[in-house]
Amino acid sequence: MKQIITAFKEHKEFKPERHWDANVIRIAKDTITPPHYADTIEIVINHSIRGTIHIGGRQSDAESSCFYFVPPGVVHAMEYKKCDGYVTVLKINHLPLKKYLDIEAILAAEGYSLDVLPYFVADSRVLEDLEDVFWRTDSLWEVLTAILGFFRRMAAIAVEKQGNADIQENDDLRRLVEWTENNFMHTPTLEEAASILGYSRNYFCKKFKAATGVTYIGYLNCLRINYACTELKKGRSVTEVCYACGFENPSYFIKLFRTIVGVTPMKYAASQE
Known part of the structure; x- marks a missing residue:
């Protein structure tokens, strides 16, 4: 049986005061995620998967990137081929986090925005320990430190802005x-x-x-x-x-x-x- 993951406007329930989440999707079947979008920030980490990724009208082979970055409101679609690999999906509910860390304001102060950060990233060093922190701790201090470091590194490789x-x-x-x-x-x-x-x-x-x-x-x-x-x-x-x-x-x-x-x-x- 093939696997179809469909969410037109994706909705994620977060735990109270835990405005981040990590989830694993195993690609044991051909998996189709038709075009959809969400109000949250999404980071999809590639663990030996194959297929095609579309984000904001741009396309990439799954194998060519370490992870994919999806800003809120950006339409994306995935087609994964059956394999032994999996993806880890990190979600950041950035709006409630504003009272602690205003990601958009910090990026704007440096001349960036969520929309100009790269969608497809091949360098695993940009992630650093973000995935591990999301799984390992509920510490707001530690998670916000990891998130801030991630966006600092993302801004550093945003060599050109989208028009x-x-x-x-x-x-x-x-x-x-x-x-x-x-x-x-x-x-x-x-x-x-x-x-x-x-x-x-x-x-x-x-x-x-x-x-x-x-x-x-x-x-x-x-x-x-x-x-x-x-x-x-x-x-x-x-x-x-x-x-x-x-x-x-x-x-x-x-x-x-x-x-x-x-x-x-x-x-x-x-x-x-």
């Missing part, structure tokens, strides 16, 4: 992700999606694929099948779920489900019991 075109492209992607989240069960057409950004159908298709690594229809289908998985877990019938996801043909739904997930909807439902 407004990149920022506008991410804003467009985020707006489209939000719209698709609210409309994916109603079978939006390519023309409708393109009109959200004021693009022609053909230009939209090329632009979306270049920015995310997937076609818009492929992305839309991932959202719908992920929703189908959620509904099947609730015990709804395959036919009910088919129509609830916006599909009109149960045979096509079953075929697409098996293509994306790796098993039929019925087998998937049985595996969740």
Whole structure:
């Protein structure tokens, strides 16, 4: 069975007064994370994984970076190939941390912002002990010291700033992700999606694929099948779920489900019991 991790606007519950978190995702299956974004800072650390990473309209092979930096609000997508490796995801809830350490204000004082820091970093020395500290301690003093050191090193390698075109492209992607989240069960057409950004159908298709690594229809289908998985877990019938996801043909739904997930909807439902 393939693994699909879908979160349109990613939400993370942090423990009270612990505004940082670490989590491990093992890549025991082909894993797809369709385009999404979050309000938090995300650092994804590569431990011998393979695949393709898209952040803010930029692309990199997973193997070429030690870690990936995702600022808040930046649309990103991942496609991992099955392997023995894993990723560690560090999250920083920077807004509540402002009363102790205002990361954005410190960067601004040095002429930087979160948006101009590099997305793909090959040098493991930039991380230093950040991952270890996130796992090891609840000490605010120690964690804030590690976070401040990390951003000092990130600023040191930010050799060029991203232009407004990149920022506008991410804003467009985020707006489209939000719209698709609210409309994916109603079978939006390519023309409708393109009109959200004021693009022609053909230009939209090329632009979306270049920015995310997937076609818009492929992305839309991932959202719908992920929703189908959620509904099947609730015990709804395959036919009910088919129509609830916006599909009109149960045979096509079953075929697409098996293509994306790796098993039929019925087998998937049985595996969740």
